Amino acid sequence: MLLVAIYGSRSVIAQSSSSNQKVINEVLAHIYDYEFSSATQMLDSLQGEQPSATEWHLLRANVAWWQILAGKVDDAELVKVFEANLDAVTQQLDKKDLSLEETYQVILVRAFEARFALLDENYISGIRQLNACIDQISETFGSEGQFEPLYLTSGLYYYFMHHAHDDYLFLRPYLMFFPDGDKPTGLNYLERMSKAKDVFLRNEGHYFLLRIYYDLEKDYVKSRSHVNALLDRHPDNLIYRLFSYKIEVALGDEVQTEQERQLYLGSISRNSELDSDEKEFYQGLLDED
Numbered sequence: 548m549l550l551v552a553i554y555g556s557r558s559v560i561a562q563s564s565s566s567n568q569k570v571i572n573e574v575l576a577h578i579y580d581y582e583f584s585s586a587t588q589m590l591d592s593l594q595g596e597q598p599s600a601t602e603w604h605l606l607r608a609n610v611a612w613w614q615i616l617a618g619k620v621d622d623a624e625l626v627k628v629f630e631a632n633l634d635a636v637t638q639q640l641d642k643k644d645l646s647l648e649e650t651y652q653v654i655l656v657r658a659f660e661a662r663f664a665l666l667d668e669n670y671i672s673g674i675r676q677l678n679a680c681i682d683q684i685s686e687t688f689g690s691e692g693q694f695e696p697l698y699l700t701s702g703l704y705y706y707f708m709h710h711a712h713d714d715y716l717f718l719r720p721y722l723m724f725f726p727d728g729d730k731p732t733g734l735n736y737l738e739r740m741s742k743a744k745d746v747f748l749r750n751e752g753h754y755f756l757l758r759i760y761y762d763l764e765k766d767y768v769k770s771r772s773h774v775n776a777l778l779d780r781h782p783d784n785l786i787y788r789l790f791s792y793k794i795e796v797a798l799g800d801e802v803q804t805e806q807e808r809q810l811y812l813g814s815i816s817r818n819s820e821l822d823s824d825e826k827e828f829y830q831g832l833l834d835e836d
Contacts, residue, residue: 572746574606578613579750579781584820586610601636601652608632608659616786617821618828620666633659647694650683654700685726691736698736699748703755706733710763734759741773753777757790767797783814785829792833808833 570593577586590607611629619625633656640649640656657680684704691697709728737759740752753773760770771794777787792807815821815829 571602571606575746575750576781578610579784581613581783581785581814581818582820583610583614601639604632604635605652605655608636612659612662614825615663615666617825619825629659629663645683647687647690647697650687651694651696651700653683654680654687656680658700681725688726695743695745696748699740699751702733702736702740702752704733705729705736706759709733741776750777750780754787757787761790761794761797767794770794771798782810783818785811785814785818788814789829789832 570589574586574589574593577583577589586606587610590603590610593603608629611625611632614625615622615629636652636656640653645653684700687694687697688701691701704726705728707728708725709730711728734756737752737756740748741756743749743752753776757770757773757777760766760773770790774787774791774794777784778791781787788807788811792804792811795804795807811833812830815826818826821829
């Protein structure tokens with residue numbers, strides 16, 4: 548796969564003021580714990596106080612994204628919420644002389660849109676979204692030390708551009724004018740993020756490394772270490788649980804595989820905020836190869 552973010556949280560929330568960061572972390576905790584209704588309720592209250600803040604729009608798009616991934620890709624209302632909140636951020640950032648944080652948010656919006664295109668394996672559309680923000684991505688290279696979240700976006704770019712160039716020959720004509728990838732640098736930056744104090748950056752660093760080592764590098768032992776770090780904090784996150792199960796299948800440990808299967812099913816049954824369709828969707832994922 549070109550991007551590993553198809554099944555999980557692929558929305559980065561920019562670092563914010565200290566007064567907002569605690570609340571952002573609480574909303575993110577609800578999202579990671581699969582408490583989407585609770586996350587939405589918090590955002591309804593917060594957005595009433597600061598209706599135009601980009602943080603709230605990105606968080607609301609994030610909640611919709613996770614729900615779309617829960618088998619609701621054809622839910623027109625969720626897609627509308629997802630797209631409307633991304634549009635709101637884009638409109639606010641349609642100006643020159645963006646700060647590093649604002650540039651970062653522009654990249655995030657395009658990344659969201661690319662991931663949505665990739666749900667239908669529309670790789671060309673995904674590349675077009677990347678192309679639309681390539682100038683901003685290039686501008687941030689070398690500025691990671693000034694704004695920590697850029698280590699995440701730069702790390703993902705460096706790794707996946709290297710991977711796409713090597714493994715997707717049909718995409719090379721579309722990539723020839725893009726900055727080169729750099730696999731070691733990409734992995735180094737993502738490892739740095741997995742050790743970050745920021746809740747989102749740490750989780751996303753671990754998640755992307757989990758998917759890279761599982762999907763692309765086929766290093767299941769390394770993948771297991773990252774999923775275990777995620778499950779230590781969010782034991783009922785169904786994406787993390789699913790990959791913990793898949794990793795044990797790949798490693799051939801039948802006892803551990805069955806244990807992970809039961810833990811996954813238990814997390815589904817305990818979650819009162821998932822509707823019946825969502826629960827059925829996640830149960831069905833066990834039957835996929």
